[in-house]
Amino acid sequence: xxxxxxxxxxxxxxxxxxxxxxxxxxxxxxxxxxxxxxxxxxxxxxxxxxxxxxxxxxxxxxxxxxxxxxxxxxxxxxxxxxxxxxxxxxxxxxxxxxxxxxxxxxxxxxxxxxxxxxxxxxxxxxxxxxxxxxxxxxxxxxxxxxxxxxxxxxxxxxxxxxxxxxxxxxxxxxxxxxxxxxxxxxxxxxxxxxxxxxxxxxxxxxxxxxxxxxxxxxxxxxxxxxxxxxxxxxxxxxxxxxxxxxxxxxxxxxxxxxxxxxxxxxxxxxxxxxxxxxxxxx
Amino acid sequence: xxxxxxxxxxxxxxxxxxxxxxxxxxxxxxxxxxxxxxxxxxxxxxxxxxxxxxxxxxxxxxxxxxxxxxxxxxxxxxxxxxxxxxxxxxxxxxxxxxxxxxxxxxxxxxxxxxxxxxxxxxxxxxxxxxxxxxxxxxxxxxxxxxxxxxxxxxxxxxxxxxxxxxxxxxxxxxxxxxxxxxxxxxxxxxxxxxxxxxxxxxxxxxxxxxxxxxxxxxxxxxxxxxxxxxxxxxxxxxxxxxxxxxxxxxxxxxxxxxxxxxxxxxxxxxxxxxxxxxxxxxxxxxxxxxxxxxxxxxxxx
Numbered sequence: 001x002x003x004x005x006x007x008x009x010x011x012x013x014x015x016x017x018x019x020x021x022x023x024x025x026x027x028x029x030x031x032x033x034x035x036x037x038x039x040x041x042x043x044x045x046x047x048x049x050x051x052x053x054x055x056x057x058x059x060x061x062x063x064x065x066x067x068x069x070x071x072x073x074x075x076x077x078x079x080x081x082x083x084x085x086x087x088x089x090x091x092x093x094x095x096x097x098x099x100x101x102x103x104x105x106x107x108x109x110x111x112x113x114x115x116x117x118x119x120x121x122x123x124x125x126x127x128x129x130x131x132x133x134x135x136x137x138x139x140x141x142x143x144x145x146x147x148x149x150x151x152x153x154x155x156x157x158x159x160x161x162x163x164x165x166x167x168x169x170x171x172x173x174x175x176x177x178x179x180x181x182x183x184x185x186x187x188x189x190x191x192x193x194x195x196x197x198x199x200x201x202x203x204x205x206x207x208x209x210x211x212x213x214x215x216x217x218x219x220x221x222x223x224x225x226x227x228x229x230x231x232x233x234x235x236x237x238x239x240x241x242x243x244x245x246x247x248x249x250x251x252x253x254x255x256x257x258x259x260x261x262x263x264x265x266x267x268x269x270x271x272x273x274x275x276x277x278x279x280x281x282x
Numbered sequence: 283x284x285x286x287x288x289x290x291x292x293x294x295x296x297x298x299x300x301x302x303x304x305x306x307x308x309x310x311x312x313x314x315x316x317x318x319x320x321x322x323x324x325x326x327x328x329x330x331x332x333x334x335x336x337x338x339x340x341x342x343x344x345x346x347x348x349x350x351x352x353x354x355x356x357x358x359x360x361x362x363x364x365x366x367x368x369x370x371x372x373x374x375x376x377x378x379x380x381x382x383x384x385x386x387x388x389x390x391x392x393x394x395x396x397x398x399x400x401x402x403x404x405x406x407x408x409x410x411x412x413x414x415x416x417x418x419x420x421x422x423x424x425x426x427x428x429x430x431x432x433x434x435x436x437x438x439x440x441x442x443x444x445x446x447x448x449x450x451x452x453x454x455x456x457x458x459x460x461x462x463x464x465x466x467x468x469x470x471x472x473x474x475x476x477x478x479x480x481x482x483x484x485x486x487x488x489x490x491x492x493x494x495x496x497x498x499x500x501x502x503x504x505x506x507x508x509x510x511x512x513x514x515x516x517x518x519x520x521x522x523x524x525x526x527x528x529x530x531x532x533x534x535x536x537x538x539x540x541x542x543x544x545x546x547x548x549x550x551x552x553x554x555x556x557x558x559x560x561x562x563x564x565x566x567x568x569x570x571x572x573x574x575x576x577x578x579x580x581x582x583x
Contacts, residue, residue, distance in 0.1 A: 001388075001389050002389070003355060003356075003386075003389040003390065006385065006386065006388060006389050007386055009385075010382065010386055013382065014382060017382065018373075021373040021374070025373055086370065089368075089369040089370050089372070090365070090368045091371060093370075094371070097358070097363045098358065098359075098437065099356070099359040099386050099387060100386055101386060104386060268330045268333075268335040268336055269326065269330060269335070269365035269366060269445055270326050270327075270330065272365070273366060
């Protein structure tokens, strides 16, 4: 059988095993629950506030936008963090030491993170269905929109996470800048408050990045169509969403293999040892 | 038949520093080679070049008939690697991890070699049967090391690299590890290249010892050959009338015979010590550091 296909299949089961581990390792599970829980708390807090100019719960809008944020958190931040960590502990080197191991490793990461995103989505939507009003989850068209926005979102974010993870030399150096980046991006992407209330230049800045479009896409999938009225151009702008997310996906998919090959080529036993010694001295 | 390892005039330079100055050696199928040398001698650099993890500056290197810098995945499938210390896959269970990593080797089975090694059989072989369902992070240092060896051989490699495999081991773990290596070379005809600081380990495991210092191989031979070639003298110790004596003799047997002829029953506490690998190693490294390096190829002459 084709070795690459075998490795890709091994990668699928690798992803399933890692996902199962994330849900059965107390530390990991707590991290997932706290992340999801704290977003939910913010949303519940704003449940009775209404979207400016409309009789619609700001909480419900935010709940849905946070789903878009979750894709970026897992696809970029968690993916990047895993890559940095596993470069440090030698997992990446191990993948390099076995035939087609890098392929299996990457497929595994994609499956694992997609699983974690699905898990958070489920929790968030379940909470939403019971605690919030106004979610448009009744028709298949909405679920279809959710599916393509999510799929495209994964393609746009996961390679980006891999690239970012490759740029940082160690886990300690990665955490701060990545969170800062995410915080800044969230503020200008209309996740917790409509983007139309921001100065115009910030609206433009926000629309460059995938986070805004993921939020918009999620809102278009899960909110009543009338809610498009408060968006830029009073429209869900599906075509633009597809265009921008695709552009990020293509950029990431072109860049990621180059960067990953570069870091994989540099991995060696003495490199892993040197990084650990450096980490222990700090 | 072609050598499994063939290294000729290997050179490695970082900036202006030469780490390897023309290293040459070869290994036949099934041979166990130990690469010895002081810290910074270039052992790890050499082994990483052979593993295909590091580009060399110059020289010819053939590993399993291919240049490791362009080995490819099929070549990779025929090698096994055990590095100094791994901390990876901490959340995985032992059996789960071995079964998973084995899958990648399945397409590389040949008529002679079935890949991968069956996970349960392998776990038995390295003595981890009772820990098969434990998470890797819960293994002791010695158990973790056995798992590393198991992962290194799960693809039934024709060539196995062991980089300081027993650093930080307690004596029992070390002995267990040696047993595993012996089993491997007896049953599987695996060629092994190992680096170590432990002379005793080199003597126990290796068919042939290479001493690397100052970026070149200064000695190449079996432990016995090296010891004899370096110092033909043995040390004889005895006591007589409560006084202790030490004498270095070229022919210890003749010397002792003469000793008994002269002093008979008053000779006590007799000890004859052959020159050890350690003596040879120390002498060789010291010589290389002070004088011009010369290559000693010990042939049993």
